[in-house]
Amino acid sequence: xxxxxxxxxxxxxxxxxxxxxxxxxxxxxxxxxxxxxxxxxxxxxxxxxxxxxxxxxxxxxxxxxxxxxxxxxxxxxxxxxxxxxxxxxxxxxxxxxxxxxxxxxxxxxxxxxxxxxxxxxxxxxxxxxxxxxxxxxxxxxxxxxxxxxxxxxxxxxxxxxxxxxxxxxxxxxxxxxxxxxxxxxxxxxxxxxxxxxxxxxxxxxxxxxxxxxxxxxxxxxxxxxxxxxxxxxxxxxxxxxxxxxxxxxxxxxxxxxxxxxxxxxxxxxxxxxxxxxxxxxxxxxxxxxxxxxxxxxxxxxxxx
Ligand code: GDP
Numbered sequence: 001x002x003x004x005x006x007x008x009x010x011x012x013x014x015x016x017x018x019x020x021x022x023x024x025x026x027x028x029x030x031x032x033x034x035x036x037x038x039x040x041x042x043x044x045x046x047x048x049x050x051x052x053x054x055x056x057x058x059x060x061x062x063x064x065x066x067x068x069x070x071x072x073x074x075x076x077x078x079x080x081x082x083x084x085x086x087x088x089x090x091x092x093x094x095x096x097x098x099x100x101x102x103x104x105x106x107x108x109x110x111x112x113x114x115x116x117x118x119x120x121x122x123x124x125x126x127x128x129x130x131x132x133x134x135x136x137x138x139x140x141x142x143x144x145x146x147x148x149x150x151x152x153x154x155x156x157x158x159x160x161x162x163x164x165x166x167x168x169x170x171x172x173x174x175x176x177x178x179x180x181x182x183x184x185x186x187x188x189x190x191x192x193x194x195x196x197x198x199x200x201x202x203x204x205x206x207x208x209x210x211x212x213x214x215x216x217x218x219x220x221x222x223x224x225x226x227x228x229x230x231x232x233x234x235x236x237x238x239x240x241x242x243x244x245x246x247x248x249x250x251x252x253x254x255x256x257x258x259x260x261x262x263x264x265x266x267x268x269x270x271x272x273x274x275x276x277x278x279x280x281x282x283x284x285x286x287x288x289x290x291x292x293x294x295x296x297x298x299x300x301x302x303x304x
């Protein structure tokens with residue numbers, strides 16, 4: 001994890017460009033303030049945080065008689081960083097567990113299909129292996145036929161095995177249990193478990209994820225439940241996030257597909273809504289396109 005390259009999200013994005021065009025003026029007119037507000041809303045910052053932020057900026061501009069847009073930009077940077085909250089603990093719990101470190105760390109990913117769970121685990125596997133950790137993968141997404149193949153391919157590239165079922169539609173909890181058992185037997189450092197995210201039915205989802213968590217916990221406690229969210233899905237993604245947080249005890253968020261979207265403001269909305277930090281961001285489909293989330297870098301990526 002420490003080796004993950006920090007990268008700027010949303011750099012050169014339409015959001016950044018629009019903000020910069022407003023903030024490069026000598027003086028901010030009422031129209032400019034409206035444009036600023038609209039730009040932040042378009043970035044999915046959420047109505048509440050946006051109006052609080054604009055209010056805070058306008059107050060400071062008034063109190064300090066600020067005329068210069070460059071200074072407003074610096075104030076905006078400070079306020080945005082505060083909103084994203086640099087004080088949150090964003091470290092990934094990937095160290096071995098148990099009194100003598102006899103148990104593997106267990107990281108489970110949850111989220112709607114297509115958000116990037118399998119890809120995120122693939123990228124994470126590479127990072128952990130590069131960091132000198134032994135890893136086992138558990139393909140408990142038995143719903144989507146290709147998911148186990150996809151995971152296995154990611155793992156095989158870095159010499160990591162995948163526990164899977166040969167049957168489509170096999171019991172995901174049984175695959176997860178086998179994976180946890182093997183992880184202990186093989187004495188690996190980290191077990192990564194992929195799951196399916198059918199959202200038609202909250203009770204079904206709760207039953208499935210609950211059962212996976214219970215059987216895995218028989219072997220080793222779950223260190224992290226990472227909710228994978230697609231940054232491009234906006235409010236809809238937030239609704240999904242709520243459901244998963246209710247059923248799965250989420251400990252961190254992975255925000256994927258931040259490349260090519262100006263909607264990075266969802267970071268603020270989702271952290272507020274769930275009270276859970278964004279820990280990782282996905283910046284593309286490639287093997288190295290995963291980065292730890294850093295509040296100041298993130299804001300710098302938006303504001304330049
Ligand atoms: P899952 O169903 O949640 O396991 O989703 P997948 O891992 O199969 O990903 C769905 C699609 O999103 C795939 O085409 C991935 O390559 C793509 N994807 C995943 N993460 C990212 C990302 O950070 N950026 C981009 N642009 N695409 C991504």
